C-alpha cells in the first residue's frame with residue numbers, strides 16, 4: 001500500500017498519521033496536535049476518521065475488531081491475525097507494528 005497526502009493544507013501524509021497511531025495516539029485531536037493535520041480540509045474530512053478507525057488496509061479490519069480480539073486474549077500479532085485477519089496479507093504486513101501497539105496499550 002502506498003503513501004498519500006491526507007491533509008492538503010499542511011502536507012500531512014497517511015504514514016505521518018499511522019506513525020502517530022503507532023505511538024498510541026487514537027483520537028483526531030491527538031493526531032492533529034502530533035502531525036499538524038488541520039482536520040478541516042477535504043483530505044482530512046474524507047480520510048482522517050477512516051484512517052483512525054482502520055488497522056489493516058489490506059484486509060479492511062477496523063480498530064474496534066482488533067481491540068476486541070486483544071481484550072478476548074489475542075496477545076500476539078499472530079493471534080490477532082488468526083482472530084480477525086489483520087496483518088495476514090503475505091506481501092504486506094505493514095499494520096503489524098500498529099497491532100503490536102494495540103496489544104501493548106489495549107486500545
Ligand code: FES
Nearest residue numbers: 056058092093095
Ligand atoms: S495493511 Fe497490509 S497486511 Fe495489514
